[in-house]
Amino acid sequence: MKGQLTPVFTAPAPGPDASDAELTTFLWSLINEDFLTEAGWNAERRVMTPTGHPTMGGRRCPVPNCESPVRGMKLCSTCYSRHRKSGMPLEEFVRVPRVSRHLHLGTENCRVSGCERPWINSGNEPVCRAHRWQMIKHGGTLEEFLADPSVKGLPGLGDCSVLACNRQAINESGTRLCHPHGKRLPALRREPEFDEEEWLRTAPSGSFGIEISFRGLPELVVAQLLFGLQHRCHRGARTEAGNFRALIDKTIRPSGARRLEDVPDPVANEDALILLNRTRVYAIRAVKTPEGEYVKDEWDLVAFGHRGTLVFTVIHQPWLRESAKRWARDYLSKVRSKSAASHAQQHLHGLAKVSDTLRARPDRGMDKSELSRADIENFLNRMAFLEANGRFTTNTRISYVRMARNVLKQCRVMGLTRPEGPMAGLPDDFVITRLDVPKPPEPSEEGQDLPPEVMRQLCAHLDSFEAMTCLEIRLSVELLMDTGRRPEEICRLELNCLTRDSQGKPVLLYNNWKEQRIGRQLPIHEPTAKLIIEQQKRVRERFPDRSPSALVLLPAQNLNLRGDRSIDSNHLSAMHREWVEKLPDFVLDDSTVFDKEKIFPYAYRHSFAQRHADAGVPVDVLAELMDHEQLETTRTYYRVKEVRLREAVERVIQLQFDRHGTRIWGAVTTVLDAERTRRAIGAVVVPFGTCSEPSNVAAGGGACPLRFRCVGCDHFSTDVSYLPDLRTYLDDLLRQREKLRSMAEADDWARAEAMPSDAEITRIRRLIQRVTEDVETLTDAERAEIQRAAQVVRQLRQNFLGMPRIRQPLPDLRPERPA
Structure with a gap:
């Protein structure tokens, strides 16, 4: 488009009781002159002729002497009918001039x-x-x-x-x-x-082609229509000039309404109804202010910079409803999430349950000075009763109580109990304490990550996802799988979101919209970078005239003439759900069927965290990858519960060895609770196993009398989970020995002191051999179980004395993609 459609504010925002003249002046101040010029607006004649406009002009019929626009066909509607009756080829028909003038x-x-x-x-x-x-x-x-x-x-x-x-x-x-x-x-x-x-006042204009007449309409209606058109064009929505002219001639002008709010909905024409509603909403919201919404019981959150509505009618007591409005004003000024409306409404639903309980009082909760702790107890007991009778789930009960507590607590913090406040006179014991919130149930053992076999099956069906939707939606799912970002972060990636570090490795640039941390960086693999580079080329070809800095990586297919509108994360979730439901059942390695309800876009983020945690990535590094400020937040994404850990220890302990490589507990099949406790308090973790030497255990592993020559001590034991550490340590000893032998500038005593002993190297080599031989005697199924158990144990094991962690390779979910 030739000019930017950003409004220029030249008049103060009108109040809720503003006159028609004030509203008209304000709306005209929001209408950009570039839009009027491009749309062909003639202020003197009050006629718009949007010839050649990107969203309203369309293409002119190719038949000579025909000035009508093309509507979804190669010809205008009249010439299309003439062509069907003529029986002539289209190439010949478009060369014959239209006679009727x-x-x-x-x-x-x-x-x-x-x-x-x-x-x-x-x-x-x-x-x-x-x-x-x-x-x-x-x-x-x-x-x-x-x-x-x-x-x-x-x-x-x-x-x-x-x-x-x-x-x-x-x-x-x-x-x-x-x-x-x-x-x-x-x-x-x-x-x-x-x-x-009446006919002279309401008769149609008789315009033709793409001409639209606004004559005979009130000034406010004209301003509302023009602003609505400007907003539609700014969003990239196409508006047929003929449809808009018909809306004015057949609906708006005959109604005689002074404002678009008073125009009745057209009954027979659905397209006109949609066009009227969209234009009307844009015009009405343009003059909305927070002050005007405060007095209402249903807020349009556009006035607060958010989407959606907020309904207060679910709260019955006037004092409690006014307090909820005060809380909502404070909450909306702080929240930054796209789901602000849903979060705020959930809090109001929790407060509504308190309101419902108060209605059971004789005074229906109107006299707040008569309330007490007993009313809070009635609310809590009512929540328990509704849960016990299946009216809602345990999590819903916890949510209602917690959110009601948050609102009441914040209202007191805001000073609403002062003499002039809506809660003035509310007793101090009318409060929901932290202990009143029911304790949530223990999280499930399995977590929200998807098993590798499920991920592989999803990747194998990505082509069907593209066939069902579009390339951008399919690519967004691939990026979610590869990067573990939130859906909104992927959907809103900028076109220039790929860079390289000092070593030439690809790095993804994204914005953490949830926490408002802009310009975050994530190292990615070359196959993922290749997907982004190919998409960048497609976007540049689709929008060749736009600056790359103004484009997005995943542009929406509709309402997006300038390429700056991304696909919507809610639409992505809906299409993803439809795709998953159409896929065949997901069968795990143990022949069980995985629940499809657990497959949703955010689960890819949990899977990303679990894959790296299983590979031995330290929690502080994983927190940086996940862009978390608190380590506790990261731990919620990969949780190995006690049941899973116990099963892993029981398997690993079957392959435990002393320093000579002799099997310990070879016949043990179950670890008793006493043995598990002793394992926790009677030994400490050392670089390649555990140590039970009393003084070292008492010192927390920091008082080894042998200076950590563990393989030479009878208090040392190891198991199969330490096998990668032992192999790495052996390689380090061999490299160190060869390096010391070649150092001529060192004294003999220093070289002898630093030289790894042959006995230690032999002992470690024999220990590795014995552990490996025992593992090889197992069946393939038993070996796979031991490996999985060792991986779980290694995941939670803490490093000791700064020894390097031996990472496991990430599972290959896309073997068909070249590395």
Whole structure:
């Protein structure tokens, strides 16, 4: 588009009781001059002709002499019907000029020099009525008549008396009408109940092509319609000029409404209803202010910079409802999430349950000074009763109580119990304490991450997702899987979201919208970077005239002429759910069927965290990858519960060895609770196993008398989960020995002191061999179980003395993609 459609505010925002003139002035201050120019607005004639406009002009019919716009076809509706009846090929039909030119009657001036009257003849004599009679008497051709010096121009007769019409009148006596309206009036006068004054006020404009007449409409309605059109164009919505003209001629003008709010909904035309509602909403919201919403019981959150509505009618007591409004004003000024409306409404629902309980009192909760702790107890007992009777779940009960507590607590913090506040006189014991909130149930063992086999099946069906939706939706799911970002963060990626670090490795640039941390960086793999690079090329080809800094990586398919509107995360979730439901059952390795309800876009973030946690990524590093400020938040994304840990320990403990490589507890199948407790308090973790030496255990592992020469101590034991650490340590010893042997600048005693002993190397090599041999004696199924159990134990094991952690490789979910 030629100009930006950003409103220019030149008038103060009107109040809730503003007059029509004040509203009109304010709306005109929001309408950009660039939009009016591009839309072909003629302020004097009050006519809009959006020829060539990106969203309103459309394409002109290719048939010669036809100025009608194309509507979803290669021809206009009239030429389309003519083409179907003609039987001619389209290529031949578009070369034949359209003969009928009656649409131009009364819109072009007479060809006589200086004549201000319109021509009315649809034949070959484009002259006004008076000059046509003169030409008949004159004889000869049109050119001879126009060249006659005795032929003089005539003054115009004024505008047509129909308010909406912008043509000139052609008759000098009676009701002055243009040619089309003049031909229509005699037939209407023969109708018994015809009201000529009403007809002159509400008759259609008679415009043609893409011309839209706003004549005869109140000033406020004109301003509302123009602002609504500007907003639609700014969003990239297409508006057919003919549909908009029909809305004005058949619905708005006949209604006689002073504002769009008073225009009745059209019954028979669904397209007109949608167009009216969208335009009306934009115009109404333009003049909304927070002050105007405060007095209402249903708030339009657009006035607060959010989406959606907030309903207070669920709270019955006036003092409690006013307190809820005060809380909502404070809450909306702080919250930054897109789901602010739903979060706020959930808090109000919790407060509504308190209101319902108070209605059971004799005074229906109106006298707040009579309330006490007993009313809070009634509320808590009522919540327990409703849960016990299946009215809602345990989590819903906890949520209602917690949110009601948050609102009442914040209201007291805000000082609403002061003498002038809505809670003035409320007793101090009318409060929900922290202990009143029911304790949530223990989280499930499995967590919200998706098993690797489920992820592989999802990746294998990504092509069907693209066929069902579009490439951008499919790509967003791939990026969710690969990066573990939140859906909103992926959907709103900018086009220039890929960079390289100092080593040339790809880095994703994204914004953490939830916490308002802008410009975050995430290292990614080359296959993921390749997906982004290919998408960047497609976006540049789709919007070649736009600056890359103004484009998004995943542009929406509709209402997006400038390429700056991203796909919506809610739409992504809906399409993802539809896709998952159409896929075949997800069968796990143990032949069980995975519940499809657990597969949703945010689960990919949990899976990303669990994959890296299973690979041995430290929690502080994982917190940085997840962009969490608190480590406790990161731990909620990958939780290995006691049951899972106990099962893993029971399997790993079956392959426990002493320093000589001799099996310990070879016949143990179950670890008793006493043994698990002793394992926790009777030993400490050392670099390659556990130590039970009393003084070292008492010192928390920091008082080893052998200076951590563990393989030479009888108090040392290890298990199969330490096998990668032992192998790494052996390699380090071998490298260190070779390096020391080649150092000529070191003294002999220093070299001998630092040289790893052959006995230690031999002992570690034998220990590794014995552990490996025992593992190889197991069946494939047993080996797989041991490996999984060792992975769980390694995940929770803490490092000791800064020893490097041996990471496990991430599972390959997309083997078909090249690394």
